[in-house]
Amino acid sequence: MLRIRNLSVYFQTIKGTFAAVNNFDLDLKQGEIVSIVGESGSGKSVCMLALMGLLSKNSIIKYDEISFEGKNILQLKDSQRRSYLGAKMSMIFQEPISSLNPCFRVGDQVAEVFRFHQGDSKKAAQDKTIDLFTQVGIADAKHRYRDYPHQLSGGMNQRVMIAMAIALKPKVLIADEPTTALDVTIQAQILNLLNDIRDKYNMALILITHDMGVVAMMADRVVTLYRGQQVEISDKEQLFSNPKHPYTVDLLASLPEEAKGKRLNSITGVIPPLHEIFTGCIYAPRCKFAVPECQKPIKMKSAGKNHLYRCIR
Amino acid sequence: MGEGAKFFFKSLFQNKAAFLGLVIIIFVFALALGADFIAPYDASYQDRESFLLPPSWEEGGSSKYLLGTDPIGRDLLSRIIHGSRYSIFIGVSVVSLSLIIGIIGGVIAGYFGGMIDFVIMRLMDILLAFPSLLLALVIASILGPGLVNAAIAITVVQLPHFIRLTRAEVMQHKTKEYYTATKVIGASKIRLMFITLLPNCFSPLIVQGTLNFSNAILDAAALGFLGLGAQPPTPEWGTMLADAREFVLSAWWVVTFPGLAILITVMAINVFGDGLRDILDPKLRKS
C-alpha cells in the first residue's frame, strides 16, 4: 500500500548541507504495525515528516519511489496532496501539548478536520467529534470539547491528537513517539488505544519509538535506524530472538526485563554529528566488534526471510 | 582580546547593516568633534547677499553653499555639521544619566523586592501614564527651555525603561546558582548587587541604551521643534526645522536637509542597535 525506495533528506544549514536520512526503504501493508526505532536524533521524525511533506523549507528531499495506493503523493498538486493529509494519511506528534493550538478549543480543532475535508456543517462536525472523543476514551466528551489544550493533561491531549488523526479513518497512521511525553501508566493506555483503533479500522500504523518495550508490545515488523541509516529491517520475532546488527543488539541489551518502558540510555558514546562523513559503517566508532574492515562501504545483507541487516559480521 | 569579544566583532562584521550603522555613527561623532575644522563656515556666519539660496546643483544655487542658505543667509551645510554636536550631546548625556540612575534604581528594586520595589515600580507606572513627549514638554516648560533642560526632561521620561529592565534582569539572576553561591559565602549587599548581579545584566542594558540613544535624539529634536528645546540661533537640528517652518512651501531645502540629518543619524543608531541585540541577546528579539 505504501512503498518508499531510497528516500534521502538533506538539510541546508549555515554549516553546510548534510544528510539527515540516507536511502530509506519501507513497505507497508494494510493493517500492519511497523516500528521505527533508534536513539534521539537518528532521523525517525525527519523521515516521516518528509513523507507527509511537512519538513521545513531548508530541507531537500530525494527518492527513487514514493507511492501511496499507487500515487506519488509528494508530486501531487498542492490541493490534491492536502486531500490526502489528515484524511488518508495522518500523523500524531511527539509533544501532544505543543502540537495543539493553544488558542482554539480542542473540540473545534478536531471538528475542523470534518469541516475542511468533508464540508460538514458546524453542528454535524461537532456531533461527530464528541462521538469520536468518547471512542478514544475521553470521559465527559461534551464538556472536554470546550476545553483549551492547557486545561487538559498530557494524556488527554494525546487522546485529542489521536482523535484528530483518526477522524477520517486514514489508511496509514503515523505515530511519532506517541507516549514519550507521558506517564508510564498513561503510556500503556494510549498504546492499547492505538492497537484497538488499528484493529477496528484495519489501518496500517507506523510507530516511531525509542523504546524496545513498546516495540515488543506492538510491532509486527521493526526498522532500526541509526543516524539516518537503516541498519536492520526484520520481523519482530526474528529481531528479538536473533538480532544481527550490533546496534540492535545493544538496543535490546539496554532493555532488561525489569527496566521495561524506560528510555534506553546504556549504550556508551553519542551519535556522531551529521556533518561528519562516513564511507563505512556509521556505528563503528561505538561498536564493540569494530575492525578495520568496517571502514569500507557496507551493503544490506539478508539473514533469512524478511530480515536484512547492514554489517560485515 | 577575549573569546567573547572576538565573537562579538566577527558577528558585527558579518551583519552588514549593523556594521554600516556603526560606520555612520562614527562618522557623525567625527563631525561633531571636528565641526570647527570640517564645516566650511561658522554656524552663525551670515552672508547678507545670499538669503535662501537653493542648493548648489539647483538653478540659482551657488557653489559656495553646497546645500544652500537659510532665511538669514547662513550656510546650511555648516549649520548641520555643527548641529551634530547637540544631537550627540543629548544622546550621550541622556543615555548615560538614565543608565546610571536606572541601574541603581532597578538593582535596588530587584534586589530588595518588597516595599521598596513596590514604591519604585509605582513611581515608574506614574511616569509611564503620561505620553512621553507630553511629559518631556511639561518638564521642559517647568525648567525653562534650553538644551540641558531638554536633556533632563528626556532622561526622566526614559528612566522607567531602564529601571524596569534592570529590575527584571536582576530578579531573574537572583534565582541562579552563582548568586546563591556568592551569597552563602557571606558577600556584602553592595557586592551582591553591583558586583555579582549587575555585570550579568549588561547585555540587554546596552541594547536598550542604544535604542534609547536614538529616541533621545528624536525627542530632543521634537522639543527643539516645539520651541522648548535648544533655542535659536543654536543650530540644533529640530530648532533649525522650527525656524524653517514658514518656508515650507517656498524653500524646500531648509526643511529637508536638517530632517535628513536627523533621520540618517537615528536610522544608523537603530540599525546598529538591532544588530547588537541580535548578537548580544537573542532572546530579547521578542520584545
Added chain:
Amino acid sequence: MFKVISKNLLLMIPTLLGIVIISFSFIRVIPGDPVIALSGERAMTPERYDELMHEFGLDLPLHEQFFSYLGDVVSGDFGKSIATRRPVVEEFFTLFPATVELSLCALFLAIVIGIPVGMVSALKKGKLVDNLLMGVSLIGYSMPIFWWGLLMIVFFSGYLGWLPVSGRISTQFFIEAKTGFLLIDSLLSGEEGAFLSTIRHLTLPGIVLSTIPLVVIARQTRSAMVEILDEDYIRTAYAKGLSKFRVVGIHALRNALIIVITVIGLQIGILLAGAILTESIFSWPGIGKWMVDSIYRRDYPAVQGGLLFISLIVMTINFIVDFTYALINPKLRK
C-alpha cells in the same frame, strides 16, 4: 481572569494618587508665584493678591490644599483655563473628539496596513520582499515625525497642490457639532462636499500620525509570526491537510493577535505623543495642539488639568487593553 483584573485595578490606585500629586505639585513647582500662575493676572494690588490667594485656597496648609484639590478632581473640577475662562473639563471635551478622530483614523491605518505587512514579511522571511519591507519600516521607525509632516506638506500640498495644509474642514462649511466627530457630523449636516472636505483634511495628518504605530505593529507582527510559524501546532495544522491560507490566516494569526493586541494597546501613548506634534504641524484643533498652546501661553491651570486628564485616559485605555488581552488569551480565561 477576575483575579488579574482586580489586581490591575488595585495597582491603579497608588498610580492614580501619584498622578494627582504630580498635577497638584505642578502649579507649585513652576517658576513664579502660584497665584499669578493660577489667575494669569500680572499686575495686581496686594488686596487683590490676598483675595485671589484666599480664593484658590493657597493660604491653607499644604495638606489641606491637597485634599481640597483631590476633592475637586474627584468631583470633576479640573480648574479653569486662564485664556478662555472656561472650565478645563469643558474645554477638553470640546477639543477631545478632534484628537480621537485623528488618532482613530491613524490607528486604523496602522492596523490594516501594519498587520498584513508584518505577515507577508514573516512568510517571506529572508527574501527580498521581507528585506524591502523591513528596510522601509526602519526608515519609518527612525523618522522624526514633525519633519515627515513637513515633507508631506512640501510634496502633497506645495508641489502637487492636492491636499490642504491645516484645519479639519474647509472654512466654507459651518458644521454643527453634534458628536464632535466631523466625519459623522459632516454626513449628518447633509451639506454637499463637507464629508469629502473632512476626508481631505484628515488624510495628511492621519498618514503622518499613523507612521510610527504602523511600523511598530508591522515589526511586532512579523516577529510574532516568525516565531509562531515555527511552532508544533502549525505543523499539526498542515498535517490536517489545511490550506496555507487557513493555517496562516487563522491558526497562526489568532496566536499572533494576542501579542499584537498588546502592542496596539501600547501605541495609544505613542499616538497621543505623536498627536502633539502632528496637531501642531497641521493646526489640528485637538488636545495636543491645545496643550502646546497652553504651555506657550503660560495657561498653567489648563496644562495642569490637561495633564491629569490625558494620563487618566492613558490609564483607562491601558486597563482596557489588559482586559482585552485577558479576554482573548485562553490561558488567562477560566
